[in-house]
Amino acid sequence: MSIHVPRLDDDPAAPFPGADTALRQPDGLLAFGGDLSPPRLLNAYRHGIFPWYSEGQPILWWSPDPRMVFRTDGVRLSSRFRRTLRASPWVARADSAFEQVIERCATAPRRGQHGTWITPAMREAYLRMHRLGHAHSVEVFAGHSPGAALVGGIYGIAIGRMFFGESMFSSASGGSKVALAALARWLHGRGWPLIDAQVENAHLLALGAQRMPRRAFLEEAGALATAAADTGAWTSAFGERPASRLAG
Template sequence: MIFRLDERLLFPDPTLAEDDGLLAVGGDLSTGRLLLAYQNGIFPWYSEDEPILWYSPHQRFVLYPGELRVSKSMGKVLRSGMFAITTNTSFNDVVEACSAIKREGQDGTWITNDMKAAYAELHRQGHANSVEVWHDDQLVGGLYGVNAGNVFCGESMFSLVSNASKAALIWLINTQRYQLIDCQVYTEHLESMGARMIPREDYMAMLRNSVG
C-alpha cells in the first residue's frame, strides 16, 4: 500500500514501504518535511513530470568511515596536491552540476527545480552541506547531502575529471564528523570504496542513535 500525504507533517512507518522502497506520494518539499523524512530514513526521489515520491529502501547502501578503501593510485592523486577542496563555498553550483550529469538509464534528472530550491533552503538553514573539488580554479567535482546528526545522507555527486568525486568523499570522511555515510542507491563506484548494503533495521538503529 502506497500512502498519500497531505498537509500534515507526518510519514507512515518506513517498514510499510513497497518492495522497491516506495513508501508514500505527495506532500511537499518544505524544510520541516524534508528533515522529518531524513530523520526517519526516508528520502524523495522523483522526476519532473511525477508527483513527489518518498522512498525507504529495505536495504540501505552505506559506507562506514572505518571501512573506506583508498587505492594506491588514489592515494597518489591526493598527495599530489592537484585538487583544492572546500566545503559550503558553492553549494548551489554543486547541485546544478549534479543535475547536469546524465545518468545511465535515465532520460532526465531527478534533481528538479523544486528540489534545487528546497535543498538550497536546507543549506541556508545549516542542514545541508556541500564539498567542492577545484583544479586550476575550476569546479571539477563535488557532492552534497543532508545532515541527520552523525549520519550524512548523500544526495548526489559529480566529477568532470577523473577522481574528483572520490576526492570529495574521502575529504568528507576524513573530517571525522560522521559515523556513517548514507549512499542511498548502489553504485559500483562507491562499492569499490567500501560501501555495502545493510538491512534497513540496522540503518534505522544507527539513525536513531545519531539524531537522538
Template structure:
C-alpha cells in the same frame, strides 16, 4: 497501495516497514519539500526521489548502502594521486553550483534529472539552515567535481556527486569522509545499491538496522569542519565502526 501525504509538513510518515518491495522502498507520495518535512524524513531513514512531472515520491529501500566514514576504500593509486595533487578542495563554498552541476550531469539510462528545480530550491534552504553541505573540487579555479548531502546529528545522507575530470568525484567523496571523521559522524548513507559504491567500501545493511542507527544518531546540528582541506590530508583516518553488522564491516 502507498500512502498519500497531506499538506501538513509536520504530519507523520507511514512506517518504513510499509514500503513496497517492488519498486524497492517506495513508501509514500505527495506532501512537500519543506525543511520540517525533509528533516523528519531523513531522521526516519526516508528520502525523496522523483522525476519532473511526477508527484514527490518518498523512499526507504531495504537494504541500505552505507559506510563508516573512516572505512572508505581509498586505492593505492588514489592515495598517490592525493599526495601529488595540486587541486583545491573546499567545503560549503559553492553549494548551489554543486547541486546544479549534479542536476546537469548526463547519467546513463536516465532521460532527465531527478534533481528538479524544486529539489534544488529545497536543498538550498536546507543548506541555508545548516543541514545540507557540499564538497567542491577545483582545478585552476574551475569547479571540476563535488558532492552534496544532508547532515543530521552524527549521520550524513549522501545525495549526489559529479565529476568533470578523472578522479574528481573520488577526491570529493574522500574529502567528505575526512570531514565526517573530523565532525564525529558515524555513518555515510549511499541510499541504494550500486556497483560503484561497492568499490568504495559501501556495504548493504538491513533497513531495520539502519533505522535503529537513525533513531540513535540522526538528530540535531553538529559543527562542520573548516572551509578547505589540502588534498594530501583528506585520506580518512582508520575508524572502525562498531555500529555495522559483521557482514557489512
C-alpha cells in the same frame, strides 16, 4: 495487480508511514505527495526516508531495504588513484559553492540515465535547506586560486551526527571520489561514523559502500540524528584540505 501507496497528508508535520510498510517492488517506495518544505524533509530524513522522483511525477518517498552506507573510516581509494593524488594540486572546501554543486549534480550525464531526479523544485528545496544550515556540500577545486575550476563535489543533509548523502559529481576524473573521501575523513574526525548513500550501485560498492539491512540502518541513523549538533555553514570548520593528504 494494483499497488497501494499512501498519499501524505497536506500538513508538513504529519507523520510518514512506517518504513517497514514500504513496497518490495519497487524497492522502498513508501508514499507519495506532500511537499519539500524544511519540516517535511527533516522529518523524512530523521526516519530514514528520502524524496526521489522525476519531473512530471508526484513527489515519491523512499526507504529501500537494504540501505547503502559508508562507514566514515571505510571509504576506499585504489592504490593507483592515491598515487596520482600525491602530486595533486586539488583542494577540498565545504559550503563554498553549494549552488554550483547541486547544479552540476543535476546536469551531470550518468550512464543508463535519461534526465534527472534533481528537479527545479528539488534544487530550490535543498538550497533552502542549505540557507537554513541543514544541507552541506564539499567541493573539490583544481587549485588554491580563487578562479580554480570546480572538478567535483558532493552534497547532502546533516542532522545530529548523521550525514545523508544525496548526490555527487565529477567534471574531472576522480573529482567525486576526492569529495567523498575528504568529507568522510572530516566527519570521522568529528565522531560521525556513517554516511547514507541511499541506493546500491557498482560505483559506490567499489568505493567501499556497504549494504545495511533497513532495520539496522533506521536504528543507527535514527540514534545519530538525535545527537546534539550545531547547524550552519561548515566552511570555517572544514577549512581547505589538500587532496594530497588522502594519498596516505
